[in-house]
Amino acid sequence: MTTREREITEPVDLCLPDGRLNPAAVGWTRRPLHRANLRGWGRTKRWEYWGIVTPSHIIGVVASSLDYAGVHGLYVLDRAAGEEISRDVVVPFARGTVMPDRSGEGTAVAKGGGGLDIRITQTPGATALRARAEGIEVDLEMPSREGHESLGVVVPWGPRRFQYTVKDVGRPVRGRLVLGSVPYEVREEDSFAVLDHGRGRWPYSIAWNWAAGSAPGKAIQLGGRWTAGTGMTENALFIGGRLHKIGEELAWSYDRADWMRPWRITGPRVQVEFTPFYERVARTELVVVGSETHQCFGHFAGRAQADDGTWVELDGLTGWAEEARQRW
Numbered sequence: 341m342t343t344r345e346r347e348i349t350e351p352v353d354l355c356l357p358d359g360r361l362n363p364a365a366v367g368w369t370r371r372p373l374h375r376a377n378l379r380g381w382g383r384t385k386r387w388e389y390w391g392i393v394t395p396s397h398i399i400g401v402v403a404s405s406l407d408y409a410g411v412h413g414l415y416v417l418d419r420a421a422g423e424e425i426s427r428d429v430v431v432p433f434a435r436g437t438v439m440p441d442r443s444g445e446g447t448a449v450a451k452g453g454g455g456l457d458i459r460i461t462q463t464p465g466a467t468a469l470r471a472r473a474e475g476i477e478v479d480l481e482m483p484s485r486e487g488h489e490s491l492g493v494v495v496p497w498g499p500r501r502f503q504y505t506v507k508d509v510g511r512p513v514r515g516r517l518v519l520g521s522v523p524y525e526v527r528e529e530d531s532f533a534v535l536d537h538g539r540g541r542w543p544y545s546i547a548w549n550w551a552a553g554s555a556p557g558k559a560i561q562l563g564g565r566w567t568a569g570t571g572m573t574e575n576a577l578f579i580g581g582r583l584h585k586i587g588e589e590l591a592w593s594y595d596r597a598d599w600m601r602p603w604r605i606t607g608p609r610v611q612v613e614f615t616p617f618y619e620r621v622a623r624t625e626l627v628v629v630g631s632e633t634h635q636c637f638g639h640f641a642g643r644a645q646a647d648d649g650t651w652v653e654l655d656g657l658t659g660w661a662e663e664a665r666q667r668w
Contacts, residue, residue, distance in 0.1 A: 343571050343587045353377050354539065360499040366572070369492035370583050372443035374504050376539035381407050383501070385668070386439040388448045388460055389536040390469055392480065392513055393554070393658055394526050396420065398637055399478060399517060401471045403437065403450035403458045406668055410434030411624065412450040412458060414473045416519065417637065422618060425519070427473035429453050430626070443506045443537040480515035480526060482533050488581040493574045495567050503540030509552050510559030510578055511535065534659070545667050549592050551605060551614060553640040553659030560644060560654055562605055562612070564592050575610065577644045577652060584647045586610060599634050603661050609645035612654060614638055614661045628667070635662040
């Protein structure tokens with residue numbers, strides 16, 4: 341299904357004064373322009389997720405406020421050894437969690453048990469990501485390059501249920517990762533970062549698909565399920581940092597009995613095959629709420645179509661594809 345999506349080019353508030361969705365906020369952007377002026381409690385979700393891919397490791401950092409809890413985590417996969425380290429905490433009522441109302445501005449803070457400490461400092465020139473937990477230390481900088489665009493989308497389920505997301509894919513990154521006492525350099529020339537910035541008011545139960553992959557000079561961002569029927573999608577091709585919006589719902593095909601089999605993601609402008617090399621499983625159960633995510637890391641092949649009709653080869657992109665199911 342092809343959608344009719346409006347590009348927003350001026351700053352806009354996500355919500356009306358009474359907390360309902362601002363109709364003028366529904367659309368997509370090439371840079372963050374929304375102020376997430378959310379109000380009220382219950383069903384309100386705020387998060388910052390950074391995924392970093394290096395030749396030797398994959399790093400995931402999440403800071404989130406789900407109203408009733410802060411769910412924070414620090415994850416590292418050793419790609420060669422196939423070994424992962426995960427430090428996750430749940431903080432009642434998200435105490436001590438700070439979430440700015442604009443992407444790219446302000447500082448996000450999350451702290452929890454076991455010494456977990458996450459601080460994400462955002463300025464016009466760069467984002468600094470510092471995260472620490474037992475046995476793990478991350479100190480990274482993601483510079484903002486001239487001409488680099490990100491995909492912002494407001495997905496409307498209704499006037500009181502909606503989500504604003506920013507997917508910034510293929511962001512340059514540099515710094516270091518320390519595991520135990522062993523440091524690893526993160527170099528711009530062979531590493532990249534992906535941001536998932538989220539602010540909204542969600543239904544109790546929902547599922548989504550998400551895929552993101554990068555290589556020098558190009559990147560792909562694909563989503564599904566959670567946007568179906570809303571008139572909006574979160575699909576885009578990036579070439580030289582320039583965003584090419586793909587306004588169609590995509591078909592996702594994968595084996596839930598064997599997540600390591602190739603995934604296929606297709607549509608009029610997307611013909612992608614994703615081959616995993618590692619599956620990460622994350623589950624959280626808190627009585628009436630819970631989540632289950634199968635995030636597969638791997639390589640992309642296939643092609644996607646740019647705005648001018650040119651087909652761009654995606655062979656060699658590295659990243660992930662996932663299915664997430666939430667009760668929250």
